[in-house]
Amino acid sequence: MPTPFIMPKMDMDQEVVTIIEWLKKEGEKITKGEPVVTVETDKITSDIEAPETGTLVGILYHENEEAPVTKVVAYILAEGESLSELPGSQENSQESLKPELAASAHASATTNLRATPVAEKMAASMNIDLAGVQTKGDRITKSDIEKFLAAPQTLPGGKVTATPAARRMSKENEIDLEGISGSGPRGRIQSIDVVNASTSFAQVSTPHTAPTPVKAANLVAGSSIPLVGKRKRIAERLTASYQNSPHIYLTVEVDMSRAEESRQRMNKLNEKTGKSSISVTAYLAKLVAWNLKRHPYLNASIVEDRIEFWEDVNLGIATAVSDGLVVPVIHQADQLGLAEINEQMRYLAKQARDGVLTREEVDGGTFTISNLGMFGIKSFTAIINPPQTGILAVGTTIRTPVVVDENDTIEVRPMMSMTLSVDHRIVDGAVAAQFLADLVRVIENPDMIIY
Secondary structure, three states: OOEEEEOOOOOOOOOEEEEEEEOOOOOOEEOOOOEEEEEEOOOOEEEEEOOOOEEEEOOOOOOOOEEEOOOEEEEEEOOOOOHHHOOOOOOOOHHHOOHHHHHHHOOOOOOOOOEOHHHHHHHHHOOOOHHHOOOOOOOEOHHHHHHHHHOOOEOHHHOEOEOHHHHHHHHHOOOOHHHOOOOOHHHOEOHHHHHHHHHHHHHHHOOOOOOOOOOOOOOOOOOOOOOOHHHHHHHHHHHHHHHHOOEEEEEEEEEOHHHHHHHHHHHHHHHHHOOOOOOHHHHHHHHHHHHHOOOHHHOEEEEOOEEEEOOOOOEEEOEEEOOEEEOOEEOOHHHOOHHHHHHHHHHHHHHHHHOOOOHHHOOOOOEEEEEOHHHOOOOOOOOOOOOOOEEEEEEEEEEEEEEOOOOOOEEEEEEEEEEEEEEOOOOOHHHHHHHHHHHHHHHHOHHHHHO
16 A cells, blocks of 8 residues: 655644655655655745655645645555555556656665664664665674765765755755755755855856845846745734734833943853853843743743643744744743853754754744844834744844933943833733833843842
């Protein structure tokens, strides 16, 4: 009986994904665990692996089409099975198969390979198929595995390996992946490799002009592009949030003097020890996570007919990428130190830019921070990321004359604007105001967090 290739569900409220590319074509041999199709949700682009080994047939949804999750999108024929066994098939015999499909369907099983215990353990931990590892002896060794990992990987047919984001960017910018050296594991091409290749090409082609940046799409004034894929689902998700969740907004100004002094002291220590500098967003994330534990209504969601208060603070960090917005999540942020939060943010931001965020890295957020201060934005309002209760919009820090005491003394202080958006079904104005007041207090007096 042919094995159904079922599209997995990657999010609780997800209904469809967009097929970006079939990495394997109709009639090709596939191996269990091998990437077969690249799909896109409103959060991530990911490769879906083959559930079984066999021959890919009966593809029901094609590139740029939406496919329903938890439904069959293709079938896999095991050795000896034929198209006549597919549900609803009118084929009567294996003779009806294309020559290349028939040859693949009747291919002999892979010979079992022997390996040393160390090599077997390495292969299992790194999800390596031993059938693809070459050896000069009668058994695969640790050295063979290491050579396999170091060697650039090429897919059948000479196709190079690349992340979904890199493939998409190469198509949009008409850059041949064949000529790009990948910086990822086993030479896998990352999106940054495409960016670098595009810049290098522009510099070589037009040495007297500035490099041409990689485009999000080939746009011309007066043209249009379809609202599909990730952009469509972002639009649908945020429209539903804005329509279904009555938003209220509260804005405060916060004196960043002590927070900046604290961050600068930490970064001087980090510089001496070779650690990464702590960003403003990471510093705020630590204080927001601390404050959310003291304001449970801001760390809650409506689930059916009840308000669910979440035990963990899973902090989403809105991150701009070339084709939209993603929100990677720092799980249990309330239990992490500032250095850990900072490192996780740096890692997740790179994952987002390379288009290789996993489902676990974007799931389970309970509150979101969106910082546009680095773009010079003074203040803005943000739409809540469902099913969360709130999102904090952070603006740039501006040196501003302010009155600092009852004698009307004026000093220039680094002032930052923050706007809190909350779901009024769960959070009343006074509750949101108290959350912001406590957040301002801890930002202006960061030593509070150690009491």
